[in-house]
Amino acid sequence: MKKITRRAFSVLLLAAMIIFGMTVYVLQYVDNSRDWALYFSRANSGSGGEIIDRSGTVLASFDATTSVFADDAATRIACYHVTGDYWNRSGTGALGTFWEDMQDYSIITGTTKNERKTLRLNVDAALCRTAYEAIGPDRKGAVMMMNYRTGEVLVMVSAPSIDPIDGEAEIPDGAFINRCISAAYTPGSVFKLITSAAAIEDVPNMSERSFFCEGVYTIAGVDIKCAGEHWTQTFEQALANSCNVAFAQIAVKVGQENMVEHVKAYGFLDRHDLDGIPTAAGSYPTEFVGDPELAWSGIGQSTDLVCPYTLLRFVAAIANDGMLCTPRLLHSDAPPERTRLIESSTAEDLKSMMSYNVAYHYEPEKNFPGIAYLCAKTGTAELGNGTSHAWFTGFLDDAEHPYAFVVLIENAGGGLTNAGPVANALLQAALASDR
Numbered sequence: 001m002k003k004i005t006r007r008a009f010s011v012l013l014l015a016a017m018i019i020f021g022m023t024v025y026v027l028q029y030v031d032n033s034r035d036w037a038l039y040f041s042r043a044n045s046g047s048g049g050e051i052i053d054r055s056g057t058v059l060a061s062f063d064a065t066t067s068v069f070a071d072d073a074a075t076r077i078a079c080y081h082v083t084g085d086y087w088n089r090s091g092t093g094a095l096g097t098f099w100e101d102m103q104d105y106s107i108i109t110g111t112t113k114n115e116r117k118t119l120r121l122n123v124d125a126a127l128c129r130t131a132y133e134a135i136g137p138d139r140k141g142a143v144m145m146m147n148y149r150t151g152e153v154l155v156m157v158s159a160p161s162i163d164p165i166d167g168e169a170e171i172p173d174g175a176f177i178n179r180c181i182s183a184a185y186t187p188g189s190v191f192k193l194i195t196s197a198a199a200i201e202d203v204p205n206m207s208e209r210s211f212f213c214e215g216v217y218t219i220a221g222v223d224i225k226c227a228g229e230h231w232t233q234t235f236e237q238a239l240a241n242s243c244n245v246a247f248a249q250i251a252v253k254v255g256q257e258n259m260v261e262h263v264k265a266y267g268f269l270d271r272h273d274l275d276g277i278p279t280a281a282g283s284y285p286t287e288f289v290g291d292p293e294l295a296w297s298g299i300g301q302s303t304d305l306v307c308p309y310t311l312l313r314f315v316a317a318i319a320n321d322g323m324l325c326t327p328r329l330l331h332s333d334a335p336p337e338r339t340r341l342i343e344s345s346t347a348e349d350l351k352s353m354m355s356y357n358v359a360y361h362y363e364p365e366k367n368f369p370g371i372a373y374l375c376a377k378t379g380t381a382e383l384g385n386g387t388s389h390a391w392f393t394g395f396l397d398d399a400e401h402p403y404a405f406v407v408l409i410e411n412a413g414g415g416l417t418n419a420g421p422v423a424n425a426l427l428q429a430a431l432a433s434d435r
Contacts, residue, residue, distance in 0.1 A: 151325035188381025191300030251298020378415030392419035
């Protein structure tokens with residue numbers, strides 16, 4: 001009897017060990033079978049693909065044994081944050097997701113995908129090169145441009161960048177960060193567009209009001225200083241003058257609750273999604289801060305932070321009569337998704353004010369020669385350490401050239417002086433390519 005018991009126990013122990021071993025194997029198989037199948041190659045046994053820009057320029061290409069990038073070094077560098085690399089170091093490039101998808105592996109059949117696909121992007125590689133060159137060496141910044149009628153993202157450039165095939169080059173600090181969508185910055189005076197929109201909708205007879213500026217405005221014992229003395233000015237003139245005194249008063253008139261409501265409604269506090277790529281959220285004082293801090297927030301300082309991509313959405317909606325065509329990095333024949341972001345009458349007022357900015361304060365003949373229908377706003381975002389981020393954002397109010405753009409140059413100084421030339425170079429190239 002004891003002998004039978006010992007044998008039964010041994011059989012049960014052996015069965016338990018087999019079951020345990022099979023369980024471990026199955027778990028390992030589920031987790032690692034794809035890696036096992038692709039052990040001898042980074043690519044699979046037959047799949048291949050390429051990523052091209054809107055004109056057919058090859059940005060990256062791979063097959064069963066090779067993985068390459070664009071032939072031209074300037075294209076590789078300028079388009080790096082759009083294309084990404086096979087190691088997904090930037091985290092925002094189209095190549096990482098596309099390449100992984102092409103390596104699809106079936107656990108059931110034990111086979112890998114064996115096909116070839118082309119992924120077409122909406123970006124224009126030539127315009128990306130222009131934007132990157134315009135930012136210049138040794139500067140950090142972001143440039144985006146889209147067609148506000150279709151949502152097509154034509155330019156997404158972040159600097160500094162890298163050449164993904166140059167393994168010997170020193171990688172600049174922050175080169176893997178896509179500043180267009182993965183970072184948020186103090187906006188400075190470009191935020192006055194949001195404050196203006198809130199005022200148009202929440203302050204009665206806003207267009208008929210006037211504001212007095214003698215260089216400083218004291219509220220609850222706190223001085224709000226302006227870059228100049230603007231004396232008596234209209235609402236439109238206050239935006240063109242980028243008057244801190246006027247916009248401090250405007251923000252207080254709107255009130256913090258209403259300001260927060262508009263900031264949220266326009267999406268400035270949200271993380272968005274650009275064809276599956278998450279974007280950075282912004283910041284604005286949502287808890288009670290009192291009138292002095294509210295005044296600072298209305299002029300784009302305080303704790304305000306804005307992602308360049310989110311600002312692009314906003315100005316694109318202004319250009320498109322308040323309707324946002326959801327930005328698209330990937331080419332699609334489907335019509336764009338449209339949502340109302342801004343009231344049409346508000347968008348029309350903002351468009352008129354931004355056109356006035358350019359005509360009367362930005363010296364268009366000198367700074368933007370030959371560019372018609374430009375509507376824009378500058379920003380010089382003070383950082384408290386003696387430096388400022390330079391912003392320039394806007395659009396062409398032109399059905400034949402429906403371009404919205406945003407330019408940010410970190411720690412560069414004045415917006416018109418430093419970000420304006422980058423926007424001019426990009427728009428000049430875009431218009432030339434349309435001829």
